[in-house]
Amino acid sequence: MEIYSREHGQKHEHEHHRHVEHVCAPSVLIVDDEVEAVKPLQIVLTQMGFDVWVSFDGREALRALSNRHFDAVFLDMALPDLRGEEVLKKFEAMSSRLHRPTWLKPKVPIIVYSAYDPSEVQLPTDSNTFFVYDFWKKPLTLPETTIKTANLIDVLNLKLPTTTKGGHHEYRY
Numbered sequence: 500m501e502i503y504s505r506e507h508g509q510k511h512e513h514e515h516h517r518h519v520e521h522v523c524a525p526s527v528l529i530v531d532d533e534v535e536a537v538k539p540l541q542i543v544l545t546q547m548g549f550d551v552w553v554s555f556d557g558r559e560a561l562r563a564l565s566n567r568h569f570d571a572v573f574l575d576m577a578l579p580d581l582r583g584e585e586v587l588k589k590f591e592a593m594s595s596r597l598h599r600p601t602w603l604k605p606k607v608p609i610i611v612y613s614a615y616d617p618s619e620v621q622l623p624t625d626s627n628t629f630f631v632y633d634f635w636k637k638p639l640t641l642p643e644t645t646i647k648t649a650n651l652i653d654v655l656n657l658k659l660p661t662t663t664k665g666g667h668h669e670y671r672y
Contacts, residue, residue, distance in 0.1 A: 525570035526550040530560040530586065531612065532579050536637055540573060540612070543644045547652070557581030557589075564590050569607055571632070571651065576613040576620055583611065587623055594628040608632035608655060 527544055531537050532555045544551045552569070554560035557578045564572070576583035587609065607629040611620060614637045622631050632654075635647060 524548050524550045526552060526567070527571045527573065528552045528554060528560065528563055528569045529573045529612075530554045530557070530578065530583075531573070531575040532556060532577075533575070536575070536612070539639070539641055540644055543641065543648055547645075547648055555579075557583075557586040560586055561589055561593065564607075565593055571608045571610060571655065572629070573610045573612040573635075575637075576611065576615050583613070584620070584622060587626070587629065591623065591626050591628045606630050608651075610635055610651070613637060 525548075527549050529537055529540055529544075529551065531553075534555075537553055537555075541551050541553060549570075552563055554563050557580050560572075560574075560578075563569075574583045574586060578586070581589070606626070609622075609629050609631050611617075611622065611631060611634045613620065613634070617634045617636075620634070632651070633647070639647070
C-alpha cells in the first residue's frame with residue numbers, strides 16, 4: 500500500500516514508513532428533508548473534498564451522529580419528525596451518556612440551514628457537544644454556497660484532499 504508523505508514529498512511503502520500523518524477528508528452531515536435543497540450543497544461540498552453524509556429526518560440524523568464524528572453538521576429546522584432544536588437537544592443528551600472525555604471529541608460546528616428567519620429560531624446556546632457556527636438562509640445560490648463553504652474551511656481550519664498528477668492525495672492546510 501502506497502502512502503504519500505506530505506513532509507517528504509514522495510511515496511513510501513506503508514510497512515517501511517511509520518510516521519506518516521494520516522488525514523481523512525473532513526466529514527459533514529446534511530440534515531434536510533428537501534432533496535432540492537440538499538443537492539446543491541452536497542455537490543459543492545463533495546467537489547471541495549468533503550465526505551458528505553445526508554439524513555432526511557431527525558431520527559436518521561441522530562443515528563448518524565451516534566455512530567460517527569462529523570466535522571460539521573448542516574441542520575434544517577423544519578424536519579418531518581423532529582424540529583432542528585429537538586435534534587440538537589437529543590444530540591446533547593445522547594453525547595453526555597457516552598461518557599467520552601471532551602478532548603477526544605471536539606465540539607461539532609452546526610450550520611443552521613433553513614428557510615426560517617434567524618429571529619424565529621431558538622437554539623440551545625450552552626452545549627458541551629456542539630456550537631452554532633452560522634445561519635445560512637435557504638435557498639442559497641451555488642456561488643453563495645461555494646463562498647460560505649470556503650469561509651467555513653478557513654475558520655474551522657479543515658484539511659481537504661487534493662489529487663496530484665499521479666492520482667495520489669495531498670492535503671491542503
